[in-house]
Amino acid sequence: MQEDGKIKLGISIGDLNGIGCEVVLKTFEDSRMLDFCTPILFASSKTISFQQKELNIDIKYNGVQEASMAVDGKVNVVNVWKEIPDIKFGEATEEGGKYALKSLLAAVDALKNGDIDVLVTAPINKNNIQTKDFKFPGHTDFLTQELEGESLMFMVTEGLKVGLLTDHVAVKDVSSAINPILIRSKVRTIEKSLRMDFGIRAPKVALLGINPHSGDNGVIGKEDEEILKPIIKEMSDAGHLVFGPYSADSFFGSDNYKNFDAILAAYHDQGLIPFKTLSFGRGVNFTAGLSKIRTSPDHGTAYEIAGQGKADPSSFKEAVFTAISIFRNRKEYLELTENPLQRQRVRR
Known part of the structure; x- marks a missing residue:
């Protein structure tokens, strides 16, 4: 968390051929969201620019090389890759899985290192993300390996x-x-x-x-x-x-x-x-039970509507608010339990 209390909210971008980028960008089209957190997207400036053009979404963002360089009051994009991925909306491609994994690995590293406070994951395709380094049926099992706790x-x-x-x-x-x-x-x-x-x-x-x-x-x-x-x-x-x-x-x-x-x-x-x-x-x-906080929307890649501007960002926005709320609740809980005399202040 930053000195002003703003939560550093990391976002893994998910499958580039799905609706992940769309629901992320639509969420932060509303500049009031920046009052609640400092969003940090793990992708690349060129990729986000391409998605914005295709989806007719205009958001000013700040490109950075590391999450620790993120600027408050702006949407920040960590340049995880320099090349331009081949994006084919609505298709489950090997390329889509490759860059979804690049984004996820970078975001989880930042979470473990404390460069972000919470992580919100956009949807992945559980099939095309599989590699020799990622053999998990989904985010939950991978995060169980990477973070402390019982998921x-x-x-x-x-x-x-x-x-x-x-x-x-x-x-x-x-x-x-x-x-x-x-x-x-x-x-x-x-x-x-x-x-x-x-x-x-x-x-x-x-x-x-x-x-x-x-x-x-x-x-x-x-x-x-x-x-x-x-x-x-x-x-x-x-x-x-x-x-x-x-x-x-x-x-x-x-x-x-x-x-x-x-x-x-x-x-x-x-x-x-x-x-x-x-x-x-x-x-x-929400992946409960772990040392760090991760949330995601309740839907998948929705290839059938990808690239058409039809995706509803409501669930992703809820995932953002839930991550922020849990972070604050957990911080308060830990402070209260460290001082037994204040335990009665815990809410029902």
Whole structure:
């Protein structure tokens, strides 16, 4: 953070053939955004200039060689590469993955070195970004390797927060991936994040069942009876406000989710389908549990509309605001917990 309190907000530009650049540029078309942070894009001045011309967006930006040279009150572009990439809107190309990775690596290095305070990642293509140096199913797994902590894929809005026991795992492997150690770890991570990052003093967490109808007492699979229920009871007896398992098919439609501060879903689609249905365009993907803060919008590269000026920047803008809010909440939490006499000031 700078002396004036401005948060240095790093942005990895994502797949250049998708809508990443568009939602980033549209977000900072509104100069009032510069009142909240100092944006630092990891790309190149020539690339941003090309995107602006193609999308008919006009933003004045400041080209720098390193993130530490960023100027307050301006959109800053770190020149990660000098060459001009071959941009083909709407196509999943090897070139698109190559430069998405260059941007991400530079941004994460800056995050680790403290040259930026938080990171917001524009969407990547999980296929074309794969190389011998990047063999991960997405941002979350890569950041888990690069940063300290126990990561949790946490989809958040003001009124709904959904974490995942397993994220980018094939459905056939979900039940075998879920075990008592994993459940305890994810529950503790989500509780810590709710306290530290969202100011919730006594978080209530609901767990969704692994099987349909939470197994119907073992009739439809035994995992809920043999794994989930014993751990929920164990943690509840130890003082955790953990409840479930709840049948996923009726949990959201009945508005039961409103009774909890967060929901822990067993697998990717079980949590993300209802989340995106209820919150699409306003949702944010937050990698909780790590030593540094990273958020992203709740959508992908959207090749089908790339380069057409149709992309909605709402979710990216929410990702920016969420990163700023979490940074401030975490800073306040750490200050308060260092002084036990001030703990009563933590918000509910």
